Amino acid sequence: MLLDFLDQLFSRHSGSSREQAKQRLKLILAHDRADLTPAALESMRLEILGVVSRYVELDSEGLQFHLAAEGGTTALIANLPIRRVKPLAETGLNSCEGENPQQDPGAAPSEGGHLSSPSL
């Protein structure tokens, strides 16, 4: 009982090659399953970044953009840290149907976005 617990404790640490194997597999299987060429993935990445950048200023340091396999599904995981929300005038959208997003440029949330597609 205690031994089992200790085994669990010591074998589960993320530096073990067991854990590395699993993480590497999840990444490579997601790419294999999606059958997207690196060029297509890169072009998708640039387009998404282009769209998001129209609204917010991104922190280019922490950008993450990859496919991941979870069970039978493949997900596109994009983590786009936001440095600053652009004021409405900068976004190039002048009509906003009565909505007025009063954003405080200093307190931009830094959150990742998840785009999942279970059908892949």
Added chain:
Amino acid sequence: MSRVIVVTSGKGGVGKTTLTANLGTALARLGRSVVVVDADFGLRNLDLLLGLENRVVYTALEVIAGECRLEQALVKDKRTPNLALLPAAQTRNKTAVNPDQMRQLMEKLASSHDYVLIDCPAGIEQGFRNAVAGATEALLVTTPEVSAVRDADRVVGLLEAAGISSIQLIVNRLRPDMVTAGQMMAVEDVVEVLAIPLVGIIPEDREVIVSTNKGEPLVLSANPTLAAQAIQRIARRLEGETVEFPKLASLGESFWEKAKRFLNQKVF
């Protein structure tokens, strides 16, 4: 209702042929009529693992060409009643037959046997397409290694594309001590990544080499090793029985078990 099951993996060397030979033997010993089919044209080995290499007269190729009857090509295993082998041709390569011919052949075998187990060659080319052509179910064999799991995942996609929806996973050559030490992926890791239902866990077993040397399947042994017992459990699961998976620790032999088996083999 007979079942036509292809044993496949993508990667070579993970134990497809050894599993086919032993699982076929185990199912036959449960009283089922079984035929094991070597679909590895040009690189046949199932005859060797079963110790039947000297009794091969005709092969699947002559049956397909109409040069002999199916019954003439089937090699009956004298140690295991109910078990027969349909050998592959060794002189020709994988393009000697096509999927339609294999499908017809498997249909014929299914009409006279409870189980048709097809030993698929490694790879995903013509040999694979021939082997899966007549199958309605698949046993996917992998080892807990990144390359084998990656190839297995590729094969899942190809099996589904071939209309085989019943796919069950066998994790072979597991080393419990290495899993415990965090040096090998555990069965649950492999199952999580592949998302295929599990039907068997087989520990690494040195006796496999010895049994291959002799041409005697492991499951025939009077003192079956842990791997042989694991294969016997797979046979019972295929038969619809609910057989629990043993705990990781009990898949590795303890010192006393090793000692006991040694004494049984060498002394008594």
